[in-house]
Amino acid sequence: MKKNSIGIGLIGVGVIGGAVARVLRDRSAKLAELAGAPVVLRKIKIAPIDLTRPIIKEFPAGIFTTDEAEFFGDPDIDIVVEAIGGEFPAFHYLEKALMAGKHVVSSNKEVVSKHAAELLALARKNNVGLRFEASVGGGIPLLEPFQYDLSVNEIKGIFAIINGTTNYILTRMAQEGIEFAEALKQAQALGYAEANPKNDIEGHDAVYKLAILSMLAFDTEVKPENIYREGITTLEGRDFQYAKELGFVIKLLAIAKESDGQIELRVHPVFLPDDNFLANVDGVFNAVLTTGDLVGDVIFSGQGAGPAPTSSAVVADVLAAAQDAASCVGNRMRWRLDGGKKLMPMSEVVTRYYFRLNVTDKPGVLAHIAGIFGDNKISIASVLQKEVDEATESAEVVIMTHPAKESAVQQAVEALRSLDTIKAVHNFIRVGI
Amino acid sequence: MKKNSIGIGLIGVGVIGGAVARVLRDRSAKLAELAGAPVVLRKIKIAPIDLTRPIIKEFPAGIFTTDEAEFFGDPDIDIVVEAIGGEFPAFHYLEKALMAGKHVVSSNKEVVSKHAAELLALARKNNVGLRFEASVGGGIPLLEPFQYDLSVNEIKGIFAIINGTTNYILTRMAQEGIEFAEALKQAQALGYAEANPKNDIEGHDAVYKLAILSMLAFDTEVKPENIYREGITTLEGRDFQYAKELGFVIKLLAIAKESDGQIELRVHPVFLPDDNFLANVDGVFNAVLTTGDLVGDVIFSGQGAGPAPTSSAVVADVLAAAQDAASCVGNRMRWRLDGGKKLMPMSEVVTRYYFRLNVTDKPGVLAHIAGIFGDNKISIASVLQKEVDEATESAEVVIMTHPAKESAVQQAVEALRSLDTIKAVHNFIRVGI
Known part of the structure; x- marks a missing residue:
């Protein structure tokens, strides 16, 4: 009929x-x-x-x-x-x-x-x-391609810039050396950020979207509250300066990775090598890179809102x-949530890290820091030390690590914060995808 | 049932x-x-x-x-x-x-x-x-997104790198300064080009694909033989040197543009500004950028073969x-070929051009050339002149034009070739998209 x-x-x-x-x-x-x-x-x-x-x-x-x-x-x-x-x-x-x-x-x-x-x-x-x-x-065509074109693949990863507001803010901070508050104000003036921007800048919006993409990709129910989330409000101009100096850009990424039936899901700022495709997705543009076991890497990009x-x-x-x-056809959806994949706890995630610390400019401080990293089995890849304030005898130290476990890094941060010689752990940001 | x-x-x-x-x-x-x-x-x-x-x-x-x-x-x-x-x-x-x-x-x-x-x-x-x-x-998800996700849009343009063999060859020529024959040999050794590479290097493969994309995008029958086609066999190392010097890369593009019910369809090498997204799609990767009146620019990219x-x-x-x-459902296709759009003859296409000429190194030659361009209403944007061979008193001249009509350019080329002072019109390549 x-x-x-x-x-x-x-x-x-x-x-x-x-x-x-x-x-x-x-x-x-x-x-x-x-x-x-x-x-x-x-x-x-x-x-x-x-x-x-x-x-x-x-x-x-x-x-x-x-x-x-x-x-x-x-x-x-x-x-x-x-x-x-x-x-x-x-x-x-x-x-x-x-x-x-x-x-x-x-x-x-x-x-x-x-x-x-x-x-x-x-x-x-x-x-x-x-x-x-x-x-x-x-x-941007995304959900239909996942359900149709990529349906035969085992999806191994999703790496996405899926919030235009934060990408606009990060782009301005990187290109103009301005601080977060100023970039947010500009985004609001242009209608790219709402009067109450919490949902975007604290990463909730990206979490909702990653939950949906992940359910389609992994056939497993994903609750937004089970996705690790960090927003962009603690990023400072100096982080962008160091990123540039070291050959990186900072992006808010939504990441899903599958291995051995476990999926890690997280939304947070990432130090991304500046030759990565996603590093050049600027302003309000969105981009989703996904990897399927048959198709390899596929990229979708365009304006993510409006x-x-x-x-x-x-x-x-x-x-x-x-x-x-x-044609009186009912439910044709292939979507199912019985894949039974397990979510990896954030504490188990392994990645590289960038640290920016403010330390007392005295002999032996670096040895203290290195000791704490060593105690937590975190291997240091490089150290940059810059004097920022002679009056207070403080220096800024930037440390890049080799891959380390999140739980170890959290412990190290706690230990660093308890040291007298460490005035502040300004930021630590995960590196690479 | x-x-x-x-x-x-x-x-x-x-x-x-x-x-x-x-x-x-x-x-x-x-x-x-x-x-x-x-x-x-x-x-x-x-x-x-x-x-x-x-x-x-x-x-x-x-x-x-x-x-x-x-x-x-x-x-x-x-x-x-x-x-x-x-x-x-x-x-x-x-x-x-x-x-x-x-x-x-x-x-x-x-x-x-x-x-x-x-x-x-x-x-x-x-x-x-x-x-x-x-x-x-x-x-790469393409035809389903065109039929499903983009179906409500009027498609205004398609700009695509859709032949991995030629993109690999062009990438090698650009990055290593080698000539076409050598790059082709490398592609064949790696299995990226066939023993008989004609179908790829002369642009037939890209034409077939552009015909299919265009039929889906414009709901109009497109015969491959009605698509303008140039391959990459006449490109020389010197063209890549000049492209780099001028801020361009050379890509074989498949282009479809709609305006006022007419579509222009063409496959040929293009001088592409090096900050264009497609300029950075290298090796065997494919990418399709399409513009819809609602969705704006959307990009699809991935490995196009294998x-x-x-x-x-x-x-x-x-x-x-x-x-x-x-579920005993028959033909659900939305695809139709009754859109009735007209193909624009190649002679009517307007674009910018790059010319590389070998000329006698004598006073007045540039005036001759400029005269021919002027006679054909082609406005010159810039001229580069380099002496390449003192023995034969010849120089290489590179001319970039403002937008001009293809028919005028073809007439100008004919006139240039008849001049005694022009030893060769090595190449002319369309610029931009």
């Missing part, structure tokens, strides 16, 4: 929802041709406060509703598109839509990453599709759902 | 076919789980000569057949995978498979680019899928076809 027309119900008419509504309206001929049936925006569920938005005037008044029962109960809505963001009430809306037998499209990384297993089970149970291509990397790129991905998902709805 | 098991018939057991056969065998559990039914390699159609290949011993003897009627008539084969390459007999095999109601997967850029419209019509008529992800860029990456894409297609076959 074929359907004659596919009805869309959109939740939210903010920046993303508005862009989606316009694309659905303006490209209806193309969508009808590709889906095999007209794709009609039937209802937009809004909050009363949305009625003040200018976009409201662009659509017939009858399309808007604030009534949940009317919206989710509409039998002419085949596909529900959620574009409000955040965990709640989005999660309840997605639940209602799936339980009402609607195909669901979401651009909401927070709700998908936090409730993946429940949403997936509901979609399976109700035999409808659950799609969320726009939730990671905006318009209403137009995000609408590109949302409406691509709508189209796929519409094609299924038109 | 659901099928209990999906049968695969593979044509060819060479490098690609062999890799595909092994993946189908070794990952059968994963494929069954993802497809929703066991995916079983039932028959491999070979030529008698294939019986000498070592891989034959890896599979039960009964799986091989040289009998076309037996192979295409087997009712237990749901999906035919063609991995022999070349136009014939591949085209006849694909016709037979589609007419027999089999889903088809091909990794064969030549047959798909030359017979796209016929194959697509046959697939539609017989309500089966036709997939060819591996035909462009090996394992048995393992190619098998990754072929088996991804097999999996999609198997999923359709298992």
Whole structure:
């Protein structure tokens, strides 16, 4: 049985929802041709406060509703598109839509990453599709390639710049020698950072996205709270100077690595060799490098946010759902969370480290430091010592290590901080990928 | 109605076919789980000569057949995978498979680019899928992202390094200052170039791939013979020296640009600014940069060839076809060729140019050259003049132009060649993208 027309119900008419509504309206001929049936925006569920938005005037008044029962109960809505963001009430809306037998499209990384297993089970149970291509990397093709093109591979690693706000800030800090606060202010002035930037600068946004990518790559449920997370707020101009001097750039990376059935998952700043592909991904651009056992390294890059790129991905998902709805196909997802891979505790992770310390400029201090590293079985690769302040007789010491275990490094930092001759452990940053 | 098991018939057991056969065998559990039914390699159609290949011993003897009627008539084969390459007999095999109601997967850029419209019509008529992800860029996700993720966009441009052989040769010439013949020899020694390298070095392979990408991007039939094509055989070490001096690298690019319903399509060497993303794609790597009106610039990159990456894409297609076959879904392709875009004649293309001339080292020669450029309304951006041979009183002149029309440049070249004072027009290469 074929359907004659596919009805869309959109939740939210903010920046993303508005862009989606316009694309659905303006490209209806193309969508009808590709889906095999007209794709009609039937209802937009809004909050009363949305009625003040200018976009409201662009659509017939009858399309808007604030009534949940009317919206989710509409039998002419085949596909529900959620574009409000955040965990709640989005999660309840997605639940209602799936339980009402609607195909669901979401651009909401927070709700998908936090409730993946429940949403997936509901979609399976109700035999409808659950799609969320726009939730990671905006318009960059990522989730469909992972599910389709790379599906036969064992994924060995993901190394990603997936937060445009922080990448913009880090790029400014590196290129202009400014401090974090100033770069953040510039990002806010340009609309690249929100008034409350916590979600981006503390790495939550990148964690949500890494959780989603990892679930697709490893077929294993990953809760955002189980991903190690550090933001970029403690980075200082001097770290960027040393990075440059040593042939590195600093990027906030989302990293997933699989070995022997264990996956390590972490989001934190990384000293990246300046000839690495990701080192040259600047400004608001995103890039995801993934390694499959058959395909080798594959790179995806583009603008990771913005209403137009995000609408590109949302409406691509709508189209796929519409094609299924038109031919009465239910859940076609290959996504499953029964891979049973174990998460490696962060304390077990092995990587190289960069340390920047402020020390008393006296003989024997380096020996003390080296002793602590040695006690914790951390092998030092190089030491840079610079006098920064003759008045206080203090010097800045930069140490690069060979690969060491995170737990040992944490112990060493604690020991360093207890030394009288160490005035401050300014920063320690993981090196390489 | 659901099928209990999906049968695969593979044509060819060479490098690609062999890799595909092994993946189908070794990952059968994963494929069954993802497809929703066991995916079983039932028959491999070979030529008698294939019986000498070592891989034959890896599979039960009964799986091989040289009998076309037996192979295409087997009712237990749901999906035919063609991995022999070349136009014939591949085209006849694909016709037979589609007419027999089999889903088809091909990794064969030549047959798909030359017979796209016929194959697509046959697939539609017989309500089966036709997939060819591996035909462009090996394992790099490209065709599925174009059909799925980017489907709502109007594609404005494609700029691609899609031939690993030539990119390897150009990388060696640039990095080591060697000439084409030497670089080709090295590529052949490493297995990156075939004994008969014509298909790659003269640009045919890139043309086939650009034709396929363009058909997906612009919904318009593109015949390979209608794409302007130049290979890399006339490039000389001196061109690379000048490129470097002027801040460029030389790459063989496949270019598609859309404007006002016209598309320009061309494959030729390009002087690319050295800070362009594609300028740093070296060796056998491929990269495709595409611009959509919603998504902006998106980049895909990875190894464009090799048995393992190619098998990754072929088996991804097999999996999609198997999923359709298992749920008795027929042709789901959105691909259509009725977009009606016109091809711009090469003579109308406007770009900048690099010229390298050998001239008599006498006063007035530059004035002659400038006069010819002026007569053809080509504006000169810069001139470099170097004495190369005092004995013959000749000098080398390098000219960079502002944007000019191809037809004017061709006329200017003809006029330059007729001048007594011009000993040779060594090369002229288009600049920028």
